[in-house]
Amino acid sequence: MKRVYPNQVVPADAAARKLFNGDDLGLTFYTHPPNAEVSVRQFEDFTASRLKLLHAIDRACNSQELRLEAMKEIRPKLAREFRDSGLELGYPETPGKTQSFRIDKLDFQGRDNISHFALRLAFCKNRDAREWFLRQEQRLFVLRFEALSPEARETFVESVGLECTRFQDGDYEMISLKKLQATTPGARIWVEGSRVPQYELNFYVMPFREVPERLISGRRVVLHRGKAFVPASLLKLVITRRFKESLSAALDVAFQGQHVAMIDPRVGGFLRVLQEHGMELVAPRSSSEELSEKLSLGNFEQLLSRSFPPCMRRLVEKQRETKKHLKHAGRLQLRPFLKACGFTFEDSCSWWRKELCRDPTLTSEKFEKSYLYDVEHAYGKKGHLQGQNCCGCPAIIASPGEAAGQVHGCFFKQLEPSALQQQLQRWQVPIATMLEIQRLIKEGKHYQLACIEYFKSQHPSSDGEGVGNSPMDFLRTSCRYHKAQKATSPKDLAEPQAIEG
Known part of the structure; x- marks a missing residue:
């Protein structure tokens, strides 16, 4: 180490490095459960943010191709994801930040431990989930270990x-x-x-x-x-093997005690969603933000092509194209979405009557007798009187495959590659985006990420933030985007079109 002589001026960054050189930056084997109080919202946000980061790491590594020793190559690509997740801690740049660094470290450790242990409970149930979680946590561990100073690495190795x-x-x-x-x-x-x-x-x-x-x-x-x-x-690689062995054993323990967490009314529901769909989730839970533009009969055609998510747009267009009414699963998927977008009960009755009756085998009288009840049920006017809520992406992705004559489920999962390409071309999606969508589906079945890429292609300059967890998030984010565009250049926006006659 270079000697510092009396009265010699030491650069601030060098002095800071000397002061914190041995700090482990919160790196841990997660041997002790977190002992902190957080709100349910914080618990969910911390966990969703970590899961989003793990998915980003998985994508950057091309699923399973990148070896652990090459992790340093992808670190620059993940800068934004680390920052957004709140799971990044670096050495302070100046000695004067000693106190703030300690506060930041405590905050980081709390967020890091809570989110890790939550995902440990969610991913301990089956072999595929365990292996995926182990692989991503190892990669995250390597990235953090490489960020330590040589002195801190030696101290950490000794501590374990x-x-x-x-x-x-x-x-x-x-x-x-x-x-x-x-x-x-x-x-x-x-x-x-x-x-x-x-x-x-x-x-x-x-x-x-x-x-x-x-x-x-x-x-x-x-x-x-x-x-x-x-x-x-x-x-x-030596220390990461130790980490893997420790985490693998901890997942066995988590499996034995997971039922306690799953029946907890505060977090059980959230953990069950992660357990079933955690390898697909890429975004925090749906926003409760009000729509900036509500759906009506007057603006339906404009919003259909401009702001509808592919899974819902396809249902509407396919029904019109084939002149065959949607089967039960398709109607069940679309009905609560239209309601959540702003359709009143009267709007829904009028729209469903007109759309279903495009099928020459279905008359207005048959609609009244066989299909009106479903609309009334969706609005809580019949049945259990509670109405129906719009499904999120995990539930739509988990929909069964389509049988002959059926249209439902996730657009990116249900369509064969050739059919998917043709539909994207009809929707004027750029070739580069189509190739990226095909890669995401082929290499990792990342259907929600494919949807984000589609959104970005239809909303220039947008990063797709907020999209990928539910159809409502897609429409809400799209409406917000177009509202901002209208505020900056109102003359460029077309007037709403009238509903088809």
């Missing part, structure tokens, strides 16, 4: 009980730093543009049993008398 010491020349008779550098493939560091490799300067000595088998079989470490000599760049 890993037998590990830094190699010093002269400690072993037959082994020197130069020999380790020459015989360890993992010690060579290739710099772009240079034909001569640089060499790792630090090695760590530990029992060989602590080293992952693939590092030994790949001859990436040196073994001598039961000891493994590991280059500093591979230390993260």
Whole structure:
């Protein structure tokens, strides 16, 4: 370490680094459950934010392709996701921020622990969920471990009980730093543009049993008398294996006690949704924000092509195109959505009568006898008198496949690739967006992310924030977007069109 002499001016950032150099930035194996009081809303927001970050990490890694040692490559791509999730903590830039750093760290640790343990409960139920959660948490752990200073890494490794010491020349008779550098493939560091490799300067000595088998079989470490000599760049793989073993055992424990959390009236419902659909969720729960533009018979056609989510737009257009009325599942999906968008009971009666009667086999009298009751039921006028609520994306995605003559479910899941491409072309979706949508579906079945990409293509300059959790969020965000566009350039907006005759 460079010596600082009396009266020498030390740059603020260097002094800050010296003060906090050994801090672990809240890195943990999550061995102790959180002991903090938060509101139900905070609990859900923290958990949803972490899940969104884990999905972002999964996408950046192309699902399963990127190896742990290459995680550093994707860190810049995730800057926004880390910031938005509140799960990022860095070293302070100036010594004067000591107190604020400590407060930030406490806040970070609370959010981090609560969200991790909540997802642990949600993802412990079955093998696929466990493996996905383990993989993403390992990746997140590696990214955090790499953000630590060398001193903090050594301190953390020691704190979790890993037998590990830094190699010093002269400690072993037959082994020197130069020999380790020459015989360890993992010690060579290739710099772009240079034909001569640089060499790792630090090695760590530990029992060989602590080293992952693939590092030994790949001859990436040196073994001598039961000891493994590991280059500093591979230390993260050793400690991450420990983390995986610890978390895997913790998931077994969580599985044994999950029923207690699931019956808790405050969080049980939320955890059950995560348990069933957590590998699909990408956004916080639906917003309760009022619509800036309510649906009516007068503006229906405009909002249909401009602001309807694909899953609902397809139901309307398919019914018109085929002149065959929607089957039960399609009507059940569309009815409460139109109601939530602003249709009054009278609007719904009029609209459903007209649309269903496009089918030549269905008369007005048959509508009154067989279909009007469903509309009345949706508005709480019949049946249990409570009405129907619009389904969220997880429920729509989980809809059964379409049989002959049926139209329902998630647009991006139900359609075959060729049919999906044709429909997107009809809706004038750019080729680049179509390719990205196809990639998201093919590589990870990321249907909600595909929907966000569609939204962005139809709303230039929008980042799609707020879309992806329910059809209402899609329409609400679209209306908000167009309201802002109208405020900046009112002359560019067309007048609402009249409903089809």
